[in-house]
Structure formats: C-alpha cells, structure tokens
Amino acid sequence: MNKPPLLEALGLNVCYGASHVLRGVDFRVAPGETVSVLGRNGMGKTTLLRTLMGLVAPKSGEIRLGGVSIVGWRASAIARAGVGFVPEGRGIFPNLTVEENLVFAARPGANGRRDWTREALFDLFPRLAERRGAWGDQLSGGEQQMLTIGRALMSNPSLLLVDEATEGLAPLARDDIWRTLGLIAGRGVAIVIVDKNLDDLKALCRRHVILVKGQIVFEGTADGLVAQDEFVRSQLGL
Numbered sequence: 001m002n003k004p005p006l007l008e009a010l011g012l013n014v015c016y017g018a019s020h021v022l023r024g025v026d027f028r029v030a031p032g033e034t035v036s037v038l039g040r041n042g043m044g045k046t047t048l049l050r051t052l053m054g055l056v057a058p059k060s061g062e063i064r065l066g067g068v069s070i071v072g073w074r075a076s077a078i079a080r081a082g083v084g085f086v087p088e089g090r091g092i093f094p095n096l097t098v099e100e101n102l103v104f105a106a107r108p109g110a111n112g113r114r115d116w117t118r119e120a121l122f123d124l125f126p127r128l129a130e131r132r133g134a135w136g137d138q139l140s141g142g143e144q145q146m147l148t149i150g151r152a153l154m155s156n157p158s159l160l161l162v163d164e165a166t167e168g169l170a171p172l173a174r175d176d177i178w179r180t181l182g183l184i185a186g187r188g189v190a191i192v193i194v195d196k197n198l199d200d201l202k203a204l205c206r207r208h209v210i211l212v213k214g215q216i217v218f219e220g221t222a223d224g225l226v227a228q229d230e231f232v233r234s235q236l237g238l
C-alpha cells in the first residue's frame with residue numbers, strides 16, 4: 001500500500017497572459033519524500049513551485065495538501081498549512097539580524113509541531129549561530145541562503161519547496177547547503193528541489209521529474225535517470 005500523498009497536483013495549467021507555461025502537470029509528493037524538478041531555463045520549474053505555494057493562480061487543475069484542496073488559498077494560508085518556501089534569489093530582511101530573521105518566522109506547524117526551535121536551527125546551522133547578531137546584509141551569499149532555509153524551517157513545515165538554493169554560491173557553500181538539506185530530509189521533512197547539479201540531486205532525492213516547456217517528460221528514480229542518460233542529457237542540455 002502506498003501512503004496517501006502529502007501534496008497532489010492534477011492537471012495543472014498555468015498561463016501568463018497568452019503564454020501557456022504549465023501544461024497539464026500531474027505532480028505528487030509523499031510524506032517525507034525528496035523530489036527534484038529538473039529542466040533548462042524557462043521550462044516552468046519556478047512557476048510550478050510558485051503555483052504550489054499559492055503565489056500564482058492556475059488556470060485549471062487541482063492541488064491538494066493532505067487531501068484538502070488549496071487552490072485559491074493565499075500563500076500565507078498554505079504556509080500555515082505546512083509548506084515552507086525557499087525562493088530563488090533568497091529574500092531575507094537586510095535590516096534585521098540573523099536571530100531576528102529567524103524569530104519573526106517562528107510558528108508552530110500544522111498539528112502544532114514545534115520541531116524547529118531557534119536552538120534546533122542553530123544546531124543545524126552552526127555558522128548562523130556564530131553570526132546570530134549580524135545584520136542580514138552583512139552575510140555572505142552562502143550564509144544568506146542558509147538563513148533563508150532556516151527561516152522557512154522556523155514555520156515547522158511538512159514540505160519544503162526549494163528553488164535554486166545553490167545558484168551562484170562557492171563550492172564549499174554549496175556543499176554545506178546539500179549537507180544541510182540531507183539533514184532536513186533525514187528529519188522527515190518532504191523536499192521538492194529545483195537545482196542544476198544533477199549529481200547532488202541524485203544523492204539527495206528519491207525521485208526526479210524533468211520539465212520541458214511546461215510538461216513532465218520524465219519521472220523516475222536516480223537509476224531511471226542513469227538508464228535514460230542520453231535522453232536526460234539532451235533534455236537538460238548537458
């Protein structure tokens with residue numbers, strides 16, 4: 001018996017004006033599952049995450065979280081229902097300290113879960129603990145990204161949507177992000193991640209999806225990606 005999905009999107013269509021950006025996307029995430037969304041630039045990855053988060057309204061289709069339809073819900077309500085979002089390009093508060101950025105985001109999760117306290121966060125991100133008094137705009141790119149992930153965790157999500165978190169970071173900072181995401185997944189948080197680093201995604205994620213022009217052209221395990229290596233590389237432009 002498969003577990004019922006935590007998140008389920010069916011027949012999602014999204015348009016920006018006349019351009020049809022997601023075309024009949026079916027997408028599921030089981031509780032605690034890690035799923036990568038791959039694809040070249042402009043294929044609709046960010047749009048998919050923003051639609052799941054309630055930041056873009058689908059033209060048609062259904063989205064259920066824990067079996068409840070969330071189409072038309074505000075992003076803030078979807079966040080309260082257990083979805084954390086780490087957007088492309090970060091977005092921390094520059095004029096708050098690290099600690100303030102985290103405290104302002106703190107909130108029990110759906111079902112009153114409080115797994116991610118400030119202390120648990122600082123255990124996970126020792127660097128943020130050292131920098132707890134620093135202002136947001138004094139942080140390095142890697143530290144800002146850690147803070148963005150930390151802030152999303154402070155709402156105790158059951159699902160974390162992560163968009164290009166390692167983009168533009170130095171190799172060591174990237175490694176740190178991958179290690180941290182692995183620890184978060186190890187605590188049972190489901191993760192949907194968009195990224196370009198195929199090897200890191202294979203190591204983190206149980207399932208992989210490739211989007212081409214708003215349609216899913218591949219869905220499978222890391223073994224499946226390897227088995228269809230030539231097709232995968234051509235779709236990703238590698």
Ligand SMILES: Nc1ncnc2c1ncn2[C@@H]1O[C@H](COP(=O)(O)OP(=O)(O)O)[C@@H](O)[C@H]1O
Pocket residue numbers: 016019021039040041042043044045046047048
């Ligand atoms: N706010 C918007 N208004 C109009 N077109 C958009 C907007 N956001 C994205 N697009 C277009 O939608 C397509 C998918 O974009 P996006 O979801 O950002 O792709 P990806 O994250 O895969 O690079 C692209 O053609 C992009 O130009």
Ligand SMILES: [Mg+2]
Pocket residue numbers: 045046047088
């Ligand atoms: Mg994008």
